[in-house]
Amino acid sequence: MRLFLSVASLLLLLAPTVAAEQPNIVIIFSDDLGYGDLGCYGHPTIKTPNIDKMAAEGMKFTTFYSAAEVCTPSRAALLTGRLPPRSGMCSDTRRVLFPDSAGGLPASEVTLAEALKAKGYITACIGKWHLGHLPEYLPMKHGFDSFYGLPYVNDMDRVPDKGPKGRPAFFDPKIEYWNVPLMRGEKIIERPADQHTLTKRYTQEAVKLIKEKKDTPFFLYFAHTMPHVPLFASKDFAGKSARGIYGDVVEEIDWSVGEVLKTIREEKLDKKTLVFFTDDNGPWLLFNEHGGSAGLLRDGKGSTWEGGMRVPGIAWWPGTVPAGVTTQEMASTMDLYVTALKLAGADVPADRPIDGFDITPLLTGKGKSPRDTMFFYRGTRLFAVRHGPWKAHFITQVAYGKGAPTPHDPPLLYHLGRDPGEKFDVAKDNMEVVKQLKEIATKHSKDMKPGEPQLEKRIPPEKK
Amino acid sequence: MRLFLSVASLLLLLAPTVAAEQPNIVIIFSDDLGYGDLGCYGHPTIKTPNIDKMAAEGMKFTTFYSAAEVCTPSRAALLTGRLPPRSGMCSDTRRVLFPDSAGGLPASEVTLAEALKAKGYITACIGKWHLGHLPEYLPMKHGFDSFYGLPYVNDMDRVPDKGPKGRPAFFDPKIEYWNVPLMRGEKIIERPADQHTLTKRYTQEAVKLIKEKKDTPFFLYFAHTMPHVPLFASKDFAGKSARGIYGDVVEEIDWSVGEVLKTIREEKLDKKTLVFFTDDNGPWLLFNEHGGSAGLLRDGKGSTWEGGMRVPGIAWWPGTVPAGVTTQEMASTMDLYVTALKLAGADVPADRPIDGFDITPLLTGKGKSPRDTMFFYRGTRLFAVRHGPWKAHFITQVAYGKGAPTPHDPPLLYHLGRDPGEKFDVAKDNMEVVKQLKEIATKHSKDMKPGEPQLEKRIPPEKK
Structure with a gap:
């Protein structure tokens, strides 16, 4: 019985190691x-x-x-x-x-x-x-x-x-x-x-x-x-x-x-x-x-x-x-x-x-x-921020082609719980939320230190 | 043993009734x-x-x-x-x-x-x-x-x-x-x-x-x-x-x-x-x-x-x-x-x-x-027909509001397998399919005998 208990104790001791x-x-x-x-x-x-x-x-x-x-x-x-x-x-x-x-x-x-x-x-x-x-x-x-x-x-x-x-x-x-x-x-x-x-x-x-x-x-x-x-x-x-x-x-x-x-x-x-x-x-x-x-x-x-x-x-x-x-x-x-x-x-x-x-x-x-927060970059620029169910678009742009970036102030605001399809801009009824998301974006951007750009570098034509 | 078999046979005979x-x-x-x-x-x-x-x-x-x-x-x-x-x-x-x-x-x-x-x-x-x-x-x-x-x-x-x-x-x-x-x-x-x-x-x-x-x-x-x-x-x-x-x-x-x-x-x-x-x-x-x-x-x-x-x-x-x-x-x-x-x-x-x-x-x-076929009526009129994966819209109209019915000849044609969102009209590349769907619609409409309209009848104002 003592032996049995010892084995059981040993197994218990081993358990965390196994789990880890x-x-x-x-x-x-x-x-x-x-x-x-x-x-x-x-x-x-x-x-x-x-x-x-x-x-x-x-x-x-x-x-x-x-x-x-x-x-x-x-x-x-x-x-x-x-x-x-x-x-x-x-x-x-x-x-x-x-x-x-x-x-x-x-x-x-x-x-x-x-x-x-x-x-x-x-x-x-x-x-x-x-x-x-x-x-x-x-x-x-x-x-x-x-x-x-x-x-x-x-x-x-x-x-x-x-x-x-x-x-x-x-x-x-x-x-x-x-x-x-x-x-x-x-x-x-x-x-x-x-x-x-x-x-x-x-x-x-x-x-x-x-x-x-x-x-x-x-x-x-x-x-x-x-x-x-x-x-x-x-x-x-x-x-x-x-x-x-x-x-x-x-x-x-x-x-x-x-x-x-x-x-x-x-x-x-x-x-x-x-x-x-x-x-x-x-x-x-x-x-x-x-x-x-x-x-x-x-x-x-x-x-x-x-x-x-x-x-x-x-x-x-x-x-x-x-x-x-x-x-x-x-x-x-x-x-x-x-x-x-x-x-x-x-x-x-x-x-x-x-x-x-x-x-x-x-x-x-x-x-x-x-x-609770997600940052949406397009290229090097912060276009949108989600915090909780709310998403603010500060800039939008067509996915491909010649459309220029369109800044929004106030940003477009969507509640992604009620409106996951981003159809109904509710910024004007939720200016407190807009303010909060702007603050999150500002703080984030201030702390962001971009690395050396890698995607513009090209192989010189003579080395191709 | 004979009794056992008889019971089994009886159960077999009963089975279809139970299933039904x-x-x-x-x-x-x-x-x-x-x-x-x-x-x-x-x-x-x-x-x-x-x-x-x-x-x-x-x-x-x-x-x-x-x-x-x-x-x-x-x-x-x-x-x-x-x-x-x-x-x-x-x-x-x-x-x-x-x-x-x-x-x-x-x-x-x-x-x-x-x-x-x-x-x-x-x-x-x-x-x-x-x-x-x-x-x-x-x-x-x-x-x-x-x-x-x-x-x-x-x-x-x-x-x-x-x-x-x-x-x-x-x-x-x-x-x-x-x-x-x-x-x-x-x-x-x-x-x-x-x-x-x-x-x-x-x-x-x-x-x-x-x-x-x-x-x-x-x-x-x-x-x-x-x-x-x-x-x-x-x-x-x-x-x-x-x-x-x-x-x-x-x-x-x-x-x-x-x-x-x-x-x-x-x-x-x-x-x-x-x-x-x-x-x-x-x-x-x-x-x-x-x-x-x-x-x-x-x-x-x-x-x-x-x-x-x-x-x-x-x-x-x-x-x-x-x-x-x-x-x-x-x-x-x-x-x-x-x-x-x-x-x-x-x-x-x-x-x-x-x-x-x-x-x-x-x-x-x-x-x-x-x-294999579905008829899409809006009110009394046949607007569209689906046959297999193909759907032809002979008439379209905005869901609500004042937009008038828009007839299409040739109809708009969509392949609902490849294009369930009905985004890409492929009628002009599939005129044989259009012809077949038109025939289905024509035959169906010829055989359709509408009943007495019920939705226009109104309670006379004096009885309201």
Whole structure:
């Protein structure tokens, strides 16, 4: 009996250590998927049974924000926990990195991969990078042990003299029009990348990684190339969805999510793996049927209206994240940085401002989100602020094209609880709220120290 | 052994009879709820855990249509299985019945209640009627054993000289402005009805009915008054939802659905009760935050765009309707008429055109929907036709107000699979489809014999 008690006591003593075991972290990051494009977010004709099941087994966020309205700054913020201006990874003219860009994520930034690697994690980047394609900026210079994917966006390299100019090439995309390279590590292994099979091959890489690495904690940053235009699906999915090629592509990503979760279960890692599914920014509405839908939210990619930055967000970690919960609590991709560091037992960098929060209490069903405020930048400028349910737009601008920024004073004010579609400006009836949001914006802007701009730098023509 | 076999054989012989047992039929019909207003249809700030659970335990339709864009014709079609012009329950001027209307659903129509009553069902109407408030048109003249609810809409009777005129009274509704009567059977029992507690009291009636009637099959037509403006919630729900009063009201309906399903389970009726939740038409967008949202669908109540007639649709019947299924198959409220009759062993009236289909194969997970076509009437005129994924608009008109009908030749054509938001007219690239839809419309219109118009009839002033 004494022995039995001793063993029990020992087990009790061990329990906190077991609970504090470093979990695997998997972030699945799609590209240009809209808030309304998944079954569990209400889409009528795209079938996403695997992601819907992930939501049913986990926590679905209805108020989850990417940190920017376009790709490069959004990814920089996810991997650094910092608003894009701090790292210099945003711009008012070029907006994202291009194949002629000479800039990239500065080495001085502490990426999620670096921080987790320092705590013993195996770190892998599968999919789209887009934080600098020159050798000094590639994933393996930023803390990743491995990289398999594209250095930038799938629409950025065209084969000269192939296919129609401009948008028509997107609406009838043929693989021979596009010239984006596929890399492994720091080497180009295929050019043009066969985009038809990218989602499938990324998934095979992810499954392989999960199977191989199961004795060491791992961080998998799985950043899909799709559903960014031009859209390509494998033959198992092409022509299958009621939603056309856009639906085919999203349904293949849904399949991919299913494969990842299935592998995690099969390897008995489900009790020690946090998987978070989200997206880099809203749907690219310019591309009509080849772009997604933000559901009832206003506008899409490129815009600081809700449709540009509110994205699907689903957390899955059986036994730790409660099942079947829908939360309206506010959170952001930048919070994933801080939360992952905390879960891994890493310190959050103390020598610089960090814009993320630890949402572990929310994820574990034990508390609320510490985030009550969100800053909406377009490029280097603060366009809007949300605090609680209220959002003030100080500047608005059409998502793409020649429209100039339109300042608003008083700002446009929306109550996102009662009016999630940002239809009814209620500033004049709520001047106290306007005042409070102005103060929050002023204080924030005063404290903001932008980093060296990276997106304007270009490779000199003679070096191209 | 011989005896044992005989008993087994007897049981086998009995089995088909047991399987064919008449199920209870419950139709829960909300008023002006939008396609996008439930959690399981993607709303970010309205919480509907009970309806979401109903969907998770049953079948969620993404392509379910009410039979009209406004209230009276939609209800007439649900209860007769016939498009509104056939019963004369539609109009191009008044659109619905009013307190000064002298018309109503003709006695010659065979309502769902009459047909089920003839097969031994107890029939109850709880909630809003709106198919004629003169004595000869009330629910108990149309096959219902009991009625507890409002004869018409909650915004139609104003107390003279109380409150502001017109829309401001809706945006700051006080109970003393409104004078709609509450009836039991054919008697007015409360006037004005206390609208704060209508949802709660309807629910208590429904729960009582289910508890009392469990030895006889029953048909419960539970037609909520809410969320039609003016919006009122009980004190348990008022001020609770992030979506404001509209959300409070929908969350109380969600509670009500939960109470109904809970009672059905407690009474052990769940294996023999089909519950269908749906709505009469799209959200009334005119009323801003007091109106709902059609999600990514275009427009709302009063319109033949998808947002006016595509509504939430959820079937629940544990053990018979498969759990956790989302279907894109097309169905309509008129199909509930035919399906309920079939399930009850009743014949569908053979002496008149019926526009519904038996969707039992779909509901039981054994087949597809027999419906491949939907006709979109506004008042007496055919505005649009859907066939498969294609929808042609021959006429469009603003939902409310002075805009005239705009004919289109060629019609506007949308592919609702690829473009559920009806954004991209693709008629000129699909003239073969246009031709086919025109032929369907022409044939349908040739065969349509409208009934005597009911909605223009008015009570002579001296009798008011």
